[in-house]
Amino acid sequence: MRAKWIGLLIGLIVGIWSCTSKDTAPPEPEAAEPASAPTPAAQPTGGPVTEAAEIYKLRCAVCHGTTGKGDGEAAAALDPKPKDLTTDEWQSSVTDDYLRKIIVRGGVAVGKFPTMPAAPDLDAKPDVLTELVKYIRGLPK
Template sequence: MNSTRRSLACLVLTCSFAACGGGAPTPKDAPAAKAPAPAAVTGDKEAQELFQSLCSTCHGTTGRGDGPGAAAINPKPRSFADEAWQASVTDEQIHKTIVFGGAAVGKSPFMPAQPQLKGNTSVLNGLTKIIRGYRTK
């Protein structure tokens, strides 16, 4: 009993040291370190931030369509790792889906439009690069 309690206390101490101690990765660094972003994409900070704030709720931080927002909607966002889908869409179609939303391209209205990105080619290209980066081949 006593020894159980001691090792528990030890565990708690170790954990809080790891969480607060110097050199531990901040929560902000962690996803970037985990997500295997292709080299070409890492520089595109604005698109990365937009994807994390606007898209990952549904599409998931790894583009697999498993973000928390995806649970309640049907059809689900597809996995961007789906090679057949990747091969079937052009960058142009991806831009259009992002700007005008799912309903405008015959897809689910749950895919929101981002009209503020219309004409913002560099961000649209950045988002498309991120989406293409989830390809497995």
């Protein structure tokens, strides 16, 4: 008989202990979850300046060269060849409006050769176009 009561008592104590110890247990791993979620900085941010520089590298440098000298890989096959965009003479011979026009509408639109392709998608991205013009203005260095 006495063993039964001791058994019950032990069961009660263990029961209470397991409850209280659970209350004081450290937070569950889920509580730390938000800290490991991707931060906004980890997402591609881009912005018009970055996008313009990328467009030049991906779509213009193949003919105009990474520095704008007209020595891109495809330039050898072109006739006429793209001019050296880094000279003061060339830079002062063109206006920003002219640059916007030839970039968006291509060589034909300004009476030049069709080998200078149009980039009509930039018409819908005026900020990127502005930065691309600035990028070209920044080529002489």
